[in-house]
Amino acid sequence: MxxxxxxxxxxxxxxxxxxxxxxxxxxxxxxxxxxxxxxxDTGRWLSTRKVLLAPQAFxxxxxxxxxxxxxxxxxxxxxxxxxxxxxxxSRQHEEDFHRxxxxxxxxxxxxxxxxxxxxxxxxPPVENxxxxxxxxxxxxxxxxxxxxxxxxxxxxxxxxGRVTDFIVDDxxxxxxxxxxxxSWLPARKILLAxxxxxxxxxxxxxxxxxxxxxxxxEAPEWDDAEPINRAxxxxxxxxxxxxxxxxxxx
Numbered sequence: 001m002x003x004x005x006x007x008x009x010x011x012x013x014x015x016x017x018x019x020x021x022x023x024x025x026x027x028x029x030x031x032x033x034x035x036x037x038x039x040x041d042t043g044r045w046l047s048t049r050k051v052l053l054a055p056q057a058f059x060x061x062x063x064x065x066x067x068x069x070x071x072x073x074x075x076x077x078x079x080x081x082x083x084x085x086x087x088x089x090s091r092q093h094e095e096d097f098h099r100x101x102x103x104x105x106x107x108x109x110x111x112x113x114x115x116x117x118x119x120x121x122x123x124p125p126v127e128n129x130x131x132x133x134x135x136x137x138x139x140x141x142x143x144x145x146x147x148x149x150x151x152x153x154x155x156x157x158x159x160x161g162r163v164t165d166f167i168v169d170d171x172x173x174x175x176x177x178x179x180x181x182x183s184w185l186p187a188r189k190i191l192l193a194x195x196x197x198x199x200x201x202x203x204x205x206x207x208x209x210x211x212x213x214x215x216x217x218e219a220p221e222w223d224d225a226e227p228i229n230r231a232x233x234x235x236x237x238x239x240x241x242x243x244x245x246x247x248x249x250x
Contacts, residue, residue, distance in 0.1 A: 002176055002228045003061075005145055005166040012067040013040055013053065015074050021045065023068070026145045026166070027052070027089060028175055029106075030202070033194040035173040036106065036142065037089070050083050055173040056103055089142050143202070151205045153180050153192070155213045163207070167191065167228065176245075178207070179222065190219045191228075191236060211240075 011023045021042035028035045040051040059069035070077075081096040083089060091107070098105050151163045165179035177191040198210045209216070220236050222228075230246070237244045 001061075001170050003168050003170055004179070004224065005168055008061075008068075008168065010066075011061075012065075013038075013070050014067045015070045015072050015077060017073050019067075020070065020074055020077050021051065026168070027142045028145070030141050030143045030200070033175040034106075035168060035175065039144075046078060051077060051080065052083060052089070052097065053077070054097075054101065054103060057101070061170060148205075151207050153178075154206055154208045155211050155216055157213050159183055160213050160216050161186075161190075164189065165224070177228075179224065182217070189222045189224060190216060191222050193242070196240060196242065 005026060009023050009025075013020050013023065021040040024039045024041040026035045027037040027039065035055055037052040037054055040053055042049075042051050053070060053072075057070050057072050059071055061068050079100075081093060081100055083093055094107070095105070097103075145166055148166075149163055153160050153162065161180045161182040163178050164181045166175050167177040167179060168174070169176045175194060177193050180190050180192055182188045182190065192209060196209060196211075198208045200207050219239055220232065222232075233246075234244060
């Protein structure tokens, strides 16, 4: 199911023996656009540290009660490797995290997140990669939704708008679309799939797409008050001349 991250934010995370906190932000891999970790706001329970959970631990997402079931105990989460709150996630921490929970290392090409529904596309070229890597000891491929929220989107002939949300597929936990609010008409929102991106300048907080402003302006409008259904996706992909990520006939 496709979900707006703005809707998932602040959902309660329910471990086997009680609540552990609320969804705060997502860390995703900028090569595959797959969500690797959910950052948990634990409130006063573990107020001195940041907690990460991987989608592999998630079960039922209950929209009515606004909670996500987590197949772990509070003690397991409390005993997980600590992460410094003011620094990016390092590869060393990821190794400790995956070793602790027994998850295979996705950076070695072993991925336990279900990818059958994820689109196949080459990652967009990234500018200033050396600068991005040198600014910290963190994994240069992990990006935060808080970081990318507000990035400017540039068409071939100028800026078109800003990222305002992320559409996440809970089957595989991939980011299917960036929600974009148009500069000249902020109330009008459109969706852009990561596979349609030409390049990203993470240091400059800019995303470039190989389309004109007029093309994007006339794209199917997205109503953020309505669920994204397959009919809308088919219309969106057809408009941009792209093949859908879903199997034919599904």
